[in-house]
Amino acid sequence: xxxxxxxxxxxxxxxxxxxxxxxxxxxxxxxxxxxxxxxxxxxxxxxxxxxxxxxxxxxxxxxxxxxxxxxxxxxxxxxxxxxxxxxxxxxxxxxxxxxxxxxxxxxxxxxxxxxxxxxxxxxxxxxxxxxxxxxxxxxxxxxxxxxxxxxxxxxxxxxxxxxxxxxxxxxxxxxxxxxxxxxxxxxxxxxxxxxxxxxxxxxxxxxxxxxxxxxxxxxxxxxxxxxxxxxxxxxxxxxxxxxxxxxxxxxxxxxxxxxxxxxxxxxxxxxxxxxxxxxxxxxxxxxxxxxxxxxxxxxxxxxxxxxxxxxxxxxxxxxxxxxxxxxxxxxxxxxxxxxxxxxxxxxxxxxxxxxxxxxxxxxxxxxxxxxxxxxxxxxxxxxxxxxxxxxxxxxxxxxxxxxxxxxxxxxxxxxxxxxxxxxxxxxxxxxxxxxxxxxxxxxxxxxxxxxxxxxxxxxxxxxxxxxxxxxxxxxxxxxxxxxxxxxxxxxxxxxxxxxxxxxxxxxxxxxxxxxxxxxxxxxxxxxxxxxxxxxxxxxxxxxxxxxxxxxxxxxxxxxxxxxxxxxxxxxxxxxxxxxxxxxxxxxxxxxxxxxxxxxxxxxx
Amino acid sequence: xxxxxxxxxxxxxxxxxxxxxxxxxxxxxxxxxxxxxxxxxxxxxxxxxxxxxxxxxxxxxxxxxxxxxxxxxxxxxxxxxxxxxxxxxxxxxxxxxxxxxxxxxxxxxxxxxxxxxxxxxxxxxxxxxxxxxxxxxxxxxxxxxxxxxxxxxxxxxxxxxxxxxxxxxxxxxxxxxxxxxxxxxxxxxxxxxxxxxxxxxxxxxxxxxxxxxxxxxxxxxxxxxxxxxxxxxxxxxxxxxxxxxxxxxxxxxxxxxxxxxxxxxxxxxxxxxx
Numbered sequence: 093x094x095x096x097x098x099x100x101x102x103x104x105x106x107x108x109x110x111x112x113x114x115x116x117x118x119x120x121x122x123x124x125x126x127x128x129x130x131x132x133x134x135x136x137x138x139x140x141x142x143x144x145x146x147x148x149x150x151x152x153x154x155x156x157x158x159x160x161x162x163x164x165x166x167x168x169x170x171x172x173x174x175x176x177x178x179x180x181x182x183x184x185x186x187x188x189x190x191x192x193x194x195x196x197x198x199x200x201x202x203x204x205x206x207x208x209x210x211x212x213x214x215x216x217x218x219x220x221x222x223x224x225x226x227x228x229x230x231x232x233x234x235x236x237x238x239x240x241x242x243x244x245x246x247x248x249x250x251x252x253x254x255x256x257x258x259x260x261x262x263x264x265x266x267x268x269x270x271x272x273x274x275x276x277x278x279x280x281x282x283x284x285x286x287x288x289x290x291x292x293x294x295x296x297x298x299x300x301x302x303x304x305x306x307x308x309x310x311x312x313x314x315x316x317x318x319x320x321x322x323x324x325x326x327x328x329x330x331x332x333x334x335x336x337x338x339x340x341x342x343x344x345x346x347x348x349x350x351x352x353x354x355x356x357x358x359x360x361x362x363x364x365x366x367x368x369x370x371x372x373x374x375x376x377x378x379x380x381x382x383x384x385x386x387x388x389x390x391x392x393x394x395x396x397x398x399x400x401x402x403x404x405x406x407x408x409x410x411x412x413x414x415x416x417x418x419x420x421x422x423x424x425x426x427x428x429x430x431x432x433x434x435x436x437x438x439x440x441x442x443x444x445x446x447x448x449x450x451x452x453x454x455x456x457x458x459x460x461x462x463x464x465x466x467x468x469x470x471x472x473x474x475x476x477x478x479x480x481x482x483x484x485x486x487x488x489x490x491x492x493x494x495x496x497x498x499x500x501x502x503x504x505x506x507x508x509x510x511x512x513x514x515x516x517x518x519x520x521x522x523x524x525x526x527x528x529x530x531x532x533x534x535x536x537x538x539x540x541x542x543x544x545x546x547x548x549x550x551x552x553x554x555x556x557x558x559x560x561x562x563x564x565x566x567x568x569x570x571x572x573x574x575x576x577x578x579x580x581x582x583x584x585x586x587x588x589x590x591x592x593x594x595x596x597x598x599x600x601x602x603x604x605x606x607x608x609x610x611x612x613x614x615x616x617x618x619x620x621x622x623x624x625x626x627x628x629x630x631x632x633x634x635x636x637x638x639x640x641x642x643x644x645x646x647x648x649x650x651x652x653x654x655x656x657x658x659x660x661x662x663x664x665x666x667x668x669x670x671x672x673x674x675x676x677x678x679x680x681x682x683x684x685x686x687x688x689x690x691x692x693x694x695x696x
Numbered sequence: 697x698x699x700x701x702x703x704x705x706x707x708x709x710x711x712x713x714x715x716x717x718x719x720x721x722x723x724x725x726x727x728x729x730x731x732x733x734x735x736x737x738x739x740x741x742x743x744x745x746x747x748x749x750x751x752x753x754x755x756x757x758x759x760x761x762x763x764x765x766x767x768x769x770x771x772x773x774x775x776x777x778x779x780x781x782x783x784x785x786x787x788x789x790x791x792x793x794x795x796x797x798x799x800x801x802x803x804x805x806x807x808x809x810x811x812x813x814x815x816x817x818x819x820x821x822x823x824x825x826x827x828x829x830x831x832x833x834x835x836x837x838x839x840x841x842x843x844x845x846x847x848x849x850x851x852x853x854x855x856x857x858x859x860x861x862x863x864x865x866x867x868x869x870x871x872x873x874x875x876x877x878x879x880x881x882x883x884x885x886x887x888x889x890x891x892x893x894x895x896x897x898x899x900x901x902x903x904x905x906x907x908x909x910x911x912x913x914x915x916x917x918x919x920x921x922x923x924x925x926x927x928x929x930x931x932x933x934x935x936x937x938x939x940x941x942x943x944x945x946x947x948x949x950x951x952x953x954x955x956x957x958x959x960x961x962x963x964x965x966x967x968x969x970x
Contacts, residue, residue: 291792339906413758653776
């Protein structure tokens with residue numbers, strides 16, 4: 093690496109990038125379909141993830157209908173209910189959240205925010221999307237396969253996942269495992285790009301600690317994903333062999349329908365370890381980009397530098413590291429040795445420390461900030477509240493003695509939906525309202541946005557707060573219907589019905605949001621350049637929305653960190669990262685010479 | 697004359713020492729916790745060795761993440777919110793390492809592959825602890841296969857050195873020999889499978905057999921993937937592309953081959969000692 097010293101006022105030549113390195117599309121197909129531009133790939137990822145996410149949303153309605161109004165719907169039976177659960181969970185966690193945060197936001201924002209023209213391996217990046225699409229198509233195919241999709245639960249625990257009593261044990265589970273393997277291969281291609289781009293393709297002056305926290309979050313989450321997904325890959329391949337070749341990696345000696353199967357001596361626990369060795373980092377693969385993005389949203393919309401930036405970076409790295417040694421807290425009831433339980437409970441509680449640091453820093457950023465209650469800010473505030481809620485129930489469940497009675501109740505469902513369902517989705521919404529003007533050049537409709545926000549936010553609480561209560565009552569999760577029980581009072585059924593109605597309403601609000609996305613692309617208010625007056629590089633591009641190659645003739649040069657809001661003495665309340673120091677207008681300039689406006693002109 | 701920009705190593709000397717000491721304590725604590733747990737459970741839980749191994753894999757990842765983040769080039773002790781001292785604009789060229797991006801990309805990929813095989817080893821260790829584990833006799837063919845893989849690696853190293861020196865012939869011969877040996881290795885592995893099947897050691901007969909087939913197959917598939925890159929590079933060289941243009945590709949192939957050789961030696965050793 094090279095460091096060069098320049099006098100503060102000296103002209104610094106931008107880094108020269110040979111033009112031949114860039115990929116130039118020649119045809120329509122090359123520009124929009126087989127495209128190697130990270131921005132287009134990001135949109136492709138986002139559209140695909142949203143489309144499959146819509147399927148998962150509909151599945152959740154069907155589940156809620158069954159839970160709220162049991163024995164009312166002829167098209168939902170036990171088998172289909174389990175298939176809904178499985179596919180809803182798998183799609184939401186992997187095919188929507190992971191793909192949207194890393195494939196969508198990662199692809200769009202990393203090159204722009206670090207000042208690169210594109211990802212370092214554009215061709216591999218394109219392949220990544222097409223393999224992801226193949227994975228999604230294989231997954232969708234399982235809905236139409238004989239026997240339907242697998243109903244093994246999203247954790248796919250063997251032995252039941254591949255035994256005949258489980259719905260979709262024929263084609264469903266095979267397609268599921270194949271789809272996962274494909275997803276992981278595709279993700280690895282993309283992940284290599286994100287990591288190497290952040291490390292190698294930053295523009296001049298962009299030190300690691302000048303990167304916006306969004307990039308930090310996506311960067312560390314990608315490293316986690318690269319190291320965690322192999323566990324799921326190995327598990328999928330081994331289960332596939334168990335299913336297809338009759339090996340016994342995970343399958344113990346077992347009797348099925350009165351008949352002894354050929355399986356012998358496999359270890360179902362081994363799969364659980366492999367699955368959660370992936371599964372727990374997966375929580376942070378989703379959470380870290382959300383942490384990063386929300387930091388930037390809060391800072392920009394409260395016009396205040398992020399509190400404790402360096403601490404935030406360290407916390408992201410520490411959370412990322414610790415997330416690899418907490419996985420067995422998902423397995424307290426698996427008959428684990430108590431000493432292991434103790435070890436994992438300890439690490440689980442330790443991970444709350446850096447996480448709490450981040451929450452404090454967000455709140456301290458808001459403290460005495462100039463808070464604009466824009467849509468991104470509303471979603472960010474909602475995220476902080478929701479994340480604290482879900483995080484605290486996580487501390488309950490991290491303790492073995494509390495987890496054991498609550499395990500397999502609705503409390504767990506409520507906990508993880510709050511912390512890794514609702515919270516990251518709120519950030520995704522906030523991020524879309526924030527960056528939509530950058531991508532399309534138009535603002536999203538404000539009225540529809542506010543409707544979407546309030547219904548989603550209040551609705552999520554109307555669904556999940558009562559669900560915690562149901563969990564305390566002892567209502568078990570994964571049950572197709574409750575029936576008559578001693579411990580579940582009649583009122584719980586009313587609660588369930590109410591939650592289902594709210595779930596449908598919240599779902600409707602998402603339709604409004606999707607309509608808003610489509611409508612505003614054509615009819616939205618023109619955004620102009622940098623409508624949020626943000627400092628980060630993606631808003632300072634040569635043309636807006638950013639064109640092919642992002643930066644016009646010369647790459648930007650970075651002179652400061654991403655959080656120069658409210659700098660003392662500066663005329664504007666924000667100073668873009670690439671504005672040379674000698675062009676920052678001071679308050680004195682404005683008062684005496686009237687040069688207001690100079691400060692926001694980026695260096696050409 | 698402005699003061700020179702401080703190099704990252706020089707500035708926060710004291711804080712770096714302190715941070716690394718804290719890191720060391722944390723790590724020792726974590727490892728100690730794991731070791732203590734294992735001391736308590738040894739003999740009581742059949743699943744312990746695999747689980748401990750898995751914890752070790754996890755802890756290694758934790759360590760490498762933290763260490764990697766800390767030593768990544770620019771230290772993480774920079775204070776970006778302060779005005780740069782001495783009226784100097786600290787202009788970094790934006791690269792964390794002087795390696796070409798493709799080399800770094802390959803290394804990241806190798807780290808991922810290493811995790812895949814580590815997890816397989818962990819699973820193997822866990823499964824081995826069960827009483828019904830019946831190890832299979834390693835076919836003798838694995839020894840010559842290993843030798844062939846070593847030769848393949850040597851040949852590619854030769855190609856790599858020749859390419860660096862701009863020697864067209866050496867690069868061509870090295871690549872060709874490396875590829876031929878690699879194909880010979882794959883054929884040998886298939887023959888070894890044949891040997892095993894002929895003597896009744898089918899994949900589904902016993903977990904030890906299943907693991908053997910799975911491990912060799914995954915390793916073979918990775919080599920096959922390498923052979924695609926090898927084919928592209930060799931074809932370029934044969935079409936008369938100048939050697940310095942394919943030098944980077946030859947380097948990558950050689951590194952990948954050495955890595956797969958190391959993986960194979962570890963896996964083979966694991967099969968031998970069990």
